[in-house]
Amino acid sequence: MSAPKEISLKKIANHVDEKRLWGRLMDLGKIGATKNDGVCRLALTDEEIKARQLLIDWAKAMGLSVYTDAISNLFFRYEGLKNDEAPVVTGSHIDSQPTGGKFDGAFGVVAGFEVIAAMQDSGFRPQAPLEIAVWLNEEGSRFSPGMMGSEAFTSRRSMEQILVVEDADGVKTEDALAQTLASFPDIKQRPLGFPIKTFIEAHIEQGPILEAHAVSVGVVTGIQGSRRYRVKVVGEDGHAGTLPTPQRKDALFAAIEMIRAMRHKFDVEDMKYTVGLFEVSPNVPSVIPSTTFFSIDLRHPDWQTLKDMGDLVMTICEQNKGPCTVTVTEIATSESLEFPSEIRECISAAADEIGIANMPILSMAGHDARQLHYHCPTGMIFSPCDGGISHNEMENCNPSDLAEVTCVLAGALAKLSG
Amino acid sequence: MSAPKEISLKKIANHVDEKRLWGRLMDLGKIGATKNDGVCRLALTDEEIKARQLLIDWAKAMGLSVYTDAISNLFFRYEGLKNDEAPVVTGSHIDSQPTGGKFDGAFGVVAGFEVIAAMQDSGFRPQAPLEIAVWLNEEGSRFSPGMMGSEAFTSRRSMEQILVVEDADGVKTEDALAQTLASFPDIKQRPLGFPIKTFIEAHIEQGPILEAHAVSVGVVTGIQGSRRYRVKVVGEDGHAGTLPTPQRKDALFAAIEMIRAMRHKFDVEDMKYTVGLFEVSPNVPSVIPSTTFFSIDLRHPDWQTLKDMGDLVMTICEQNKGPCTVTVTEIATSESLEFPSEIRECISAAADEIGIANMPILSMAGHDARQLHYHCPTGMIFSPCDGGISHNEMENCNPSDLAEVTCVLAGALAKLSG
Numbered sequence: 001m002s003a004p005k006e007i008s009l010k011k012i013a014n015h016v017d018e019k020r021l022w023g024r025l026m027d028l029g030k031i032g033a034t035k036n037d038g039v040c041r042l043a044l045t046d047e048e049i050k051a052r053q054l055l056i057d058w059a060k061a062m063g064l065s066v067y068t069d070a071i072s073n074l075f076f077r078y079e080g081l082k083n084d085e086a087p088v089v090t091g092s093h094i095d096s097q098p099t100g101g102k103f104d105g106a107f108g109v110v111a112g113f114e115v116i117a118a119m120q121d122s123g124f125r126p127q128a129p130l131e132i133a134v135w136l137n138e139e140g141s142r143f144s145p146g147m148m149g150s151e152a153f154t155s156r157r158s159m160e161q162i163l164v165v166e167d168a169d170g171v172k173t174e175d176a177l178a179q180t181l182a183s184f185p186d187i188k189q190r191p192l193g194f195p196i197k198t199f200i201e202a203h204i205e206q207g208p209i210l211e212a213h214a215v216s217v218g219v220v221t222g223i224q225g226s227r228r229y230r231v232k233v234v235g236e237d238g239h240a241g242t243l244p245t246p247q248r249k250d251a252l253f254a255a256i257e258m259i260r261a262m263r264h265k266f267d268v269e270d271m272k273y274t275v276g277l278f279e280v281s282p283n284v285p286s287v288i289p290s291t292t293f294f295s296i297d298l299r300h301p302d303w304q305t306l307k308d309m310g311d312l313v314m315t316i317c318e319q320n321k322g323p324c325t326v327t328v329t330e331i332a333t334s335e336s337l338e339f340p341s342e343i344r345e346c347i348s349a350a351a352d353e354i355g356i357a358n359m360p361i362l363s364m365a366g367h368d369a370r371q372l373h374y375h376c377p378t379g380m381i382f383s384p385c386d387g388g389i390s391h392n393e394m395e396n397c398n399p400s401d402l403a404e405v406t407c408v409l410a411g412a413l414a415k416l417s418g
Numbered sequence: 419m420s421a422p423k424e425i426s427l428k429k430i431a432n433h434v435d436e437k438r439l440w441g442r443l444m445d446l447g448k449i450g451a452t453k454n455d456g457v458c459r460l461a462l463t464d465e466e467i468k469a470r471q472l473l474i475d476w477a478k479a480m481g482l483s484v485y486t487d488a489i490s491n492l493f494f495r496y497e498g499l500k501n502d503e504a505p506v507v508t509g510s511h512i513d514s515q516p517t518g519g520k521f522d523g524a525f526g527v528v529a530g531f532e533v534i535a536a537m538q539d540s541g542f543r544p545q546a547p548l549e550i551a552v553w554l555n556e557e558g559s560r561f562s563p564g565m566m567g568s569e570a571f572t573s574r575r576s577m578e579q580i581l582v583v584e585d586a587d588g589v590k591t592e593d594a595l596a597q598t599l600a601s602f603p604d605i606k607q608r609p610l611g612f613p614i615k616t617f618i619e620a621h622i623e624q625g626p627i628l629e630a631h632a633v634s635v636g637v638v639t640g641i642q643g644s645r646r647y648r649v650k651v652v653g654e655d656g657h658a659g660t661l662p663t664p665q666r667k668d669a670l671f672a673a674i675e676m677i678r679a680m681r682h683k684f685d686v687e688d689m690k691y692t693v694g695l696f697e698v699s700p701n702v703p704s705v706i707p708s709t710t711f712f713s714i715d716l717r718h719p720d721w722q723t724l725k726d727m728g729d730l731v732m733t734i735c736e737q738n739k740g741p742c743t744v745t746v747t748e749i750a751t752s753e754s755l756e757f758p759s760e761i762r763e764c765i766s767a768a769a770d771e772i773g774i775a776n777m778p779i780l781s782m783a784g785h786d787a788r789q790l791h792y793h794c795p796t797g798m799i800f801s802p803c804d805g806g807i808s809h810n811e812m813e814n815c816n817p818s819d820l821a822e823v824t825c826v827l828a829g830a831l832a833k834l835s836g
Contacts, residue, residue, distance in 0.1 A: 097700065097702060097704075097705055098700045098702060099655060099700045099705070099708070139702075139704070140702075140703065140704065141700075141702045141704075141705075144702075144703060145703075146704075205660070206657045206659070206660040207657075207660035207661070207662075208665075224659070226659065228703065236810070237517060237809060238807065238808070238809055238810055239624045239782075239783055239808045240690060240692035240694055240715040240809070241644065241717045241782045241783040241784060242624040242625035242806065243625070243806065243807075244626075244688075244690070245685075245689065245690060247626075252677075252693055252694075252696060253677075253693075256674045256677055257678070259670075259671075259674055260674055260675070260678060267663075270662075271663070272658060272659055272660075272663060273663070274658035274668075274703075274704070274705075274706055275670055275707075276658055276670075276698075276700075276702050276703045276704055276705050276706065276707060277698070277703045278698045278701065278707070279698075279701070280694075280695070280696045282515065282559075283694070283695055283697070284515060284516060284557075284562075284694050284695060285562055285563075285692075285694045285695045285713035286515075286557070286558065286564075286692070286694055286715055287515055287516075287517070287559075288694065288809075289694060289696070290517070290810075295703035297658040297659070297703055297704055299658070299659045364657075364660040365657055365660050366659060388660065388661065388665075389661075390656070390657045391655060391656055391657040391704065391705045391706075392655050392656055392657075
């Protein structure tokens, strides 16, 4: 039915509409918009429910079928010529950081819609069906850790573990999830973990490399590993004016010594060491802190380096606890991974066929593709973003870069769907 | 009318009822009781309103008149023989730290009730009227800084400055105050700053000195000075996995360097350096902190040492800000002060007359008496507390120590009322 491949890819790419793509991104970005031009659209909130409705409206207008599952992932299906085959899937997430941008996650979802629109406009019908997936709670800002949708789908984490997670207000994932699912009673649920032929996620790079090389398409080679910890330091509260210094068990000062000692130890090339969450109790000016609780996020492209450094976290915390006690919990470990060469080659071949410059790049950030990698052949395509800035309201992209990545995504998906 | 003084003081002291005093402390401690046997009774909350009602009930049962003022201080008046004279006032506060104890503040108020009860029981009627004051928001846990009642009363801070202060939820002092005042529509308001003949505050020491000396009555010589700051560090948020370390503006790491550098600089004898409040934004695990906000509480018995060290705060913060910016604000400065010798001598003479061992002691904590000192002749009497522990749910006292302090308070107030 379809034209010879080489012609077909260019033809589809010609129907990728930069204005439509950008317009949809801006429309989605209005939902949860912050006053500083960013987005706050946390998982399972009313804002995220509104965003889901917008996607559903787009899908219905395009004649796509809509599905969900027990963890409230969304799937938008473009039927192929062979609908008994496992689908080729693209997509990303629509939740954001509290002070996030309009592109992180959103681009991968909107690009999926643009790919299908371009295929429809060009008259291209894939062999295997093509689906856009929207994975729940990639960011993990409200319910932590994130990647809940892709981890539940791929059984990398059990529903039991996920459902009991609470947000800062004590709301359980289970209850917030029920509310979201109840908002869309007409959407059919499919089982978690159904077979997928291939998964390709388009995403912004969130780093400075593509921009520095002035290349608009990054063929992602793999994802750097990460180790995540929670540290609880317990001292003893007391009066700020009366308790003599030698008798103090100051949980803040102990935590500071730990964080600083790790900072010096982890000062090796390419290591990223972040303490993003830091909480003090009772957190009043005239009381010596009795408890501190903080996160550690450690990432390095080389798994052995990351492993060796991460193994030091507990020792460094113990060595610097002073008169306090400390508990270190590693809550998530992700080894560095490499996407299959055939997927990477398929993406770069599609780019070459369409005539778009591309380069290999390692992902420094984690993505839902990390989980899908253990479920089916998986790959990713990156777009540059301004200054490499992400997880920030200033996050921005060049519309033509996004369109070029969408062309390559369309080409790769067309090839992979057979 | 009254018996010769020497006999009178002993007679009054004989009517101080340890069980009644302790019982009232325990009854007051039930309001806002925490599960760990402490008290959380923040200023201008429903809990504090309940506590006010309890005091009013006691006062009415004892035939005392009740007054309030524009800042919702409470006054319970025991008429004297010369009611046109300025009153002799005792009292303290009933608000607590979020994880506070049953004695800090509460003891000074309950001791006032016990003194009047003992006077009534012994048939003693003072010349000048005697009043119990309950000063609003000494702790400053909810609305910071504290000492609002005594500062407004003595015009050490203007009502305009106080009313705009907001709590962590954005509630203004003005609105919370209006709610508290509206809860007691029948209580007469008196002007702020009316003349006071003498103010004596009984309080727990909140330090280990009296306990170490096994002396139950401390005659307070003065209050160590304090300097309080708020520091805001502004960096830039970014993705924890992608932003290379050299490009980061991590507001948490900068704050940590500041706090640690100050800790080393302020490591001099008798210095107390506390960072009790510490807040990070956006405070999520995978975002580099863009902002930190923290408190500094610095105290030293010697004003010159405190002045010199406090003057270094801004420089040390500037020197350690790294790629971030920093703003340092000194929100409160209290010079070390010495109570008038005639008040101290009156207290120790009363103790001697009653036959209770006593010793001079410097207050390491700030108290409402600090403000009253600038309004009228002022003094303080301390009781030991277990292990010197305070601002802590484990705060505890010996009932007989509290009774002995109350006897001395009764004796001193009897002498001072003429």
